[in-house]
Amino acid sequence: MSARSLCLLLVTVAACTEPPPPASRRDALSPPARAPRRLSAAQLHAAIEGATGEVWRGPATIVDPLSYTGTRDAPDADLLKLYAAGLGAPDFNYTVQESLEPTITFAKYAEDAVRATCTAAARKTPSTLVKVSGDDEAARRANATALVLRFWGDVIEPSSDEVNGLLELHGQGGWAAVCVALATHPRFLTF
Amino acid sequence: MLTRRTLMQTGLVAGASLFSRLGFAQSMPALDRARRFVFFYLPGGWDQLLFLDPREEQGDIARTDVDPAYASFGAPLGGGPHFTGRVYRPYATSRDFMLGPGVVATTGPGTDLPVAGPTLVSLASAGVPMAIVRGLNMGTLGHEPGQAYFLTAAPAQGSAAVGASIPIRIAALLEDPATAAQTLTPVLSFGLQSYTGDKPGRLAAFSVGSLDDVQRLLARQSGLVLSPSTEASLGRWKGRALEKSRGLSRQLLQSYEGAAEMIEAKVADRFDLLRGTSPALQAVRARYGLSAQSNPGSAEAVAAFAAQAVKESLAQFISVSMPVGLDSHGGDNRAHAQAAWPALRALSLFLDDLRSAPSALGGTWLEHTTVLVFSEFARTPRFNVAGGRDHHFTNSCLLAGAGVRAGAVVGGSSVVGMQPLPWDFEGARTLPADTPLTATRRHLVPEDIAATLMASAGAPWNELRTARPLWPALTRAP
Numbered sequence: 001m002s003a004r005s006l007c008l009l010l011v012t013v014a015a016c017t018e019p020p021p022p023a024s025r026r027d028a029l030s031p032p033a034r035a036p037r038r039l040s041a042a043q044l045h046a047a048i049e050g051a052t053g054e055v056w057r058g059p060a061t062i063v064d065p066l067s068y069t070g071t072r073d074a075p076d077a078d079l080l081k082l083y084a085a086g087l088g089a090p091d092f093n094y095t096v097q098e099s100l101e102p103t104i105t106f107a108k109y110a111e112d113a114v115r116a117t118c119t120a121a122a123r124k125t126p127s128t129l130v131k132v133s134g135d136d137e138a139a140r141r142a143n144a145t146a147l148v149l150r151f152w153g154d155v156i157e158p159s160s161d162e163v164n165g166l167l168e169l170h171g172q173g174g175w176a177a178v179c180v181a182l183a184t185h186p187r188f189l190t191f
Numbered sequence: 192m193l194t195r196r197t198l199m200q201t202g203l204v205a206g207a208s209l210f211s212r213l214g215f216a217q218s219m220p221a222l223d224r225a226r227r228f229v230f231f232y233l234p235g236g237w238d239q240l241l242f243l244d245p246r247e248e249q250g251d252i253a254r255t256d257v258d259p260a261y262a263s264f265g266a267p268l269g270g271g272p273h274f275t276g277r278v279y280r281p282y283a284t285s286r287d288f289m290l291g292p293g294v295v296a297t298t299g300p301g302t303d304l305p306v307a308g309p310t311l312v313s314l315a316s317a318g319v320p321m322a323i324v325r326g327l328n329m330g331t332l333g334h335e336p337g338q339a340y341f342l343t344a345a346p347a348q349g350s351a352a353v354g355a356s357i358p359i360r361i362a363a364l365l366e367d368p369a370t371a372a373q374t375l376t377p378v379l380s381f382g383l384q385s386y387t388g389d390k391p392g393r394l395a396a397f398s399v400g401s402l403d404d405v406q407r408l409l410a411r412q413s414g415l416v417l418s419p420s421t422e423a424s425l426g427r428w429k430g431r432a433l434e435k436s437r438g439l440s441r442q443l444l445q446s447y448e449g450a451a452e453m454i455e456a457k458v459a460d461r462f463d464l465l466r467g468t469s470p471a472l473q474a475v476r477a478r479y480g481l482s483a484q485s486n487p488g489s490a491e492a493v494a495a496f497a498a499q500a501v502k503e504s505l506a507q508f509i510s511v512s513m514p515v516g517l518d519s520h521g522g523d524n525r526a527h528a529q530a531a532w533p534a535l536r537a538l539s540l541f542l543d544d545l546r547s548a549p550s551a552l553g554g555t556w557l558e559h560t561t562v563l564v565f566s567e568f569a570r571t572p573r574f575n576v577a578g579g580r581d582h583h584f585t586n587s588c589l590l591a592g593a594g595v596r597a598g599a600v601v602g603g604s605s606v607v608g609m610q611p612l613p614w615d616f617e618g619a620r621t622l623p624a625d626t627p628l629t630a631t632r633r634h635l636v637p638e639d640i641a642a643t644l645m646a647s648a649g650a651p652w653n654e655l656r657t658a659r660p661l662w663p664a665l666t667r668a669p
Contacts, residue, residue, distance in 0.1 A: 035438075035439070036438065036439045036440070037439075038439065038443065083407075085398060086398055086404075086408070088395075099387060099395055101387075101395050102439060102442040102443040102445075102446045103395055103397075103446060104376060104397065104446050104449040104450050104453065105397055105398065105408060106446065107443065107446035107447045107449065107450045108408055108450040108453070109408075111447065111450065112411065112412070112415055115411075115415040115417070116414070116415055119414075119415075165428055165431065168424055168428075169421070169424050169425065169428060172418070172420045172421040172423075172424040173417050173418060173420075173421030173424070173425075176417075177417060177421045177424065177425060180417070180425060181425060181428045181429075184429070184447060185432060186432070186436060186439070186440035186443045186444060187440075189443055190439055190440060190443070
């Protein structure tokens, strides 16, 4: 394509393109924001593992088609996967659509998972919950801010009320308590 | 157009003379929002000749194609310690109300003595409100479609259920936050699939598969409990978040509150049926014959849990799958009766428990609880080459408790071949098999059972479209 043809094409396209509407009209035409959604069972599992580096495990009887009875006792079963039906996951046998309702069952299992993984993460050396180490308040504020970014994806001021609340929790239960607070907050559980 | 049916469904029946021809001598019961419902499912398909639709006589099998084979109980085939008497016969507690010989086990080989403790026969004789619906046309011989049909009152699409489960449908009809039954959760499902369909998510079933699941959900393991001061700080943090929240975020935070209240209420202790040390739980174990060594998945344990869930107001709608397997294509009457006996015994213990348990709502819990006992279909009236019975679509179900007319029997099956007989909804009677089917003279179907449950609690049933409640033939005003 020659330079002349290209220029002609660009001029034609520019002539046919409607100028952008003024800001007020543009706002009016914007589709309304999508309603927030609760994390699915699989998303919750991945989100907790991604934020804490831990998976909620424990002893349980699990389905094992290869065993004589169809089940077996596992010492370290992945409990969130085991309780996925209670979290709303379909079994693809009787149900194929995931329930994303904020039920008591979901809240209970999600908080149990968060408490187990946050406690395990805090006990590790070095802890996966400590991004900025140090005993002074500035370091604690910086670490709380870093955890907010990790758990919620939000950048907040180290002097904000939220960080103040998190530091109060840190004073009571260490970074494990901060982790539980962040991971049970709707900002972590919805998108 | 305003039809009689529309009037009925909009609750305008009281005093309407239009209904005299329908036999609506009584007015509709008032809406009973606190009514409890318990659904007992016996998986596998049950033999109606043994349980809810027996025959009085052996009859001419060649002519009727119905072989009750009650005398075969005495034969040396089939396993188990019960049903080893000489000859079994149905039990009739009234002219119409007849139960098959499989509902009462005997004490041991060579005796006809019934086992100790309550049975469906002794309870019916004692006036416990029980009613039977016979001649239910399931329209399917598949386990999953049959189960889904009874659970949702809508024919399944293939094996997939359509719409919401009946407990959730009724929960949506009775729901009123101001006057709702004060239960921890509206719908509980124990080992049984539940379908939310298009109903609100807050009515989604609290699903448990075992007594261990119950403990896990109602309590927090000690390793997951933080220090008291940390728990208090966490509570304040969530409280501040709740103040600022709305919509889904608010619902989530409220769910946390609900879970926290459940844990703080120490409800789990009241459901530790096998190990709990409280006098109440010891009494439960004594009644159901349980001990710390009992199988937590036994029929008695499941029935005891269902009763406890009613008495402790854990849920308003409770569905339980009884741990029995009735899909016996081989084996004789005795083997089938033996397989069902644990569930029927547990059901009898459950009814006896509720009828003697004082309710916070006044009277006993059975006066506030409607019970439905069902299976996905029945078994053939003749034996197959393996000596067992295959799938048969002429089903029956049992209703008991609140709103049920004691000794009522609705519907029936034909003398020849046990086919479903049409039911005359206007005349409240069974019709001959060759009656032309119409909208008001047709076979009974699971939708009619669901409509009956709804109507018995004073709730409208119009969402079930073609269904009609078996009122007042089956139910009574509370």
